[in-house]
Amino acid sequence: MFVDTHSHIYSEEFSSDRNEVIARAIKAGVNKIILPNIDSSTIKPMLDLTDSDPQLFIPLLGLHPTSVKEDFRQELEIMEYWFGKRKFAGIGEIGIDLYWDKTFINEQIETFRIQIGWAKRGRIPIVIHVRDSFYEVIEVLQQEKNESLTGVFHSFTGTAEHAAQVIDLGFKIGIGGIVTFKNSGLDSIVQHIDLQNILLETDSPWLAPVPHRGRRNESAFITAVAAKIASLHETSIEEVARITTQNAQQLFGF
Ligand code: NI
Numbered sequence: 001m002f003v004d005t006h007s008h009i010y011s012e013e014f015s016s017d018r019n020e021v022i023a024r025a026i027k028a029g030v031n032k033i034i035l036p037n038i039d040s041s042t043i044k045p046m047l048d049l050t051d052s053d054p055q056l057f058i059p060l061l062g063l064h065p066t067s068v069k070e071d072f073r074q075e076l077e078i079m080e081y082w083f084g085k086r087k088f089a090g091i092g093e094i095g096i097d098l099y100w101d102k103t104f105i106n107e108q109i110e111t112f113r114i115q116i117g118w119a120k121r122g123r124i125p126i127v128i129h130v131r132d133s134f135y136e137v138i139e140v141l142q143q144e145k146n147e148s149l150t151g152v153f154h155s156f157t158g159t160a161e162h163a164a165q166v167i168d169l170g171f172k173i174g175i176g177g178i179v180t181f182k183n184s185g186l187d188s189i190v191q192h193i194d195l196q197n198i199l200l201e202t203d204s205p206w207l208a209p210v211p212h213r214g215r216r217n218e219s220a221f222i223t224a225v226a227a228k229i230a231s232l233h234e235t236s237i238e239e240v241a242r243i244t245t246q247n248a249q250q251l252f253g254f
Pocket of ligand 1: 006008036093203
């Protein structure tokens with residue numbers, strides 16, 4: 001049984017065939033799908049999907065760093081409203097993205113800090129989006145760290161030293177389709193990361209693993225990620241599934 005710890009299956013990319021995608025996920029052995037939020041516009045589709053199958057879907061709440069603009073305070077107010085109204089297994093996805101646009105770097109850092117505060121208050125994990133911002137994210141985490149703060153570096157693409165820093169901080173490493181890409185270099189790093197520190201994810205609809213690379217991603221393809229990790233660790237897919245599922249259960253508390 002697999003947990004897809006990162007899927008945006010509530011998004012429009014799946015509007016024409018979402019039920020088929022869900023059926024394929026279940027058939028592939030996925031029994032939990034964790035849904036990270038993006039901004040105020042995605043909360044309703046995410047919660048509607050969750051309510052359609054509360055056993056399968058686990059929603060998170062957060063403002064994605066690429067959605068941090070002039071109106072970030074209003075966005076955060078909407079999140080706070082929902083945080084008081086519904087149960088969320090974590091805060092995400094949150095973080096810093098300096099790849100697309102650096103205009104709002106200060107707002108991104110402030111928004112990240114505020115949302116880490118919510119996670120600490122609720123004693124729930126954070127799902128972190130890092131893009132060209134590893135040191136900025138680590139700096140914030142070192143300042144904000146307390147005994148309860150934990151989470152995952154989603155779609156990890158760093159070096160072995162980065163992985164060691166993440167694990168030292170008590171965080172997990174989210175691995176998805178990139179590990180199957182030729183020349184990503186991630187395979188040789190994942191090979192040396194203890195399975196106890198790894199979470200499986202797809203980041204659907206993005207980052208489909210080989211042999212689906214370049215197409216829309218979906219939770220069923222998590223088996224290709226698990227197979228790659230199993231071969232890197234010279235173990236079985238079942239063992240990868242067992243340990244990473246346990247990691248996800250411990251982190252998100254289900
Ligand atoms: Ni995402």
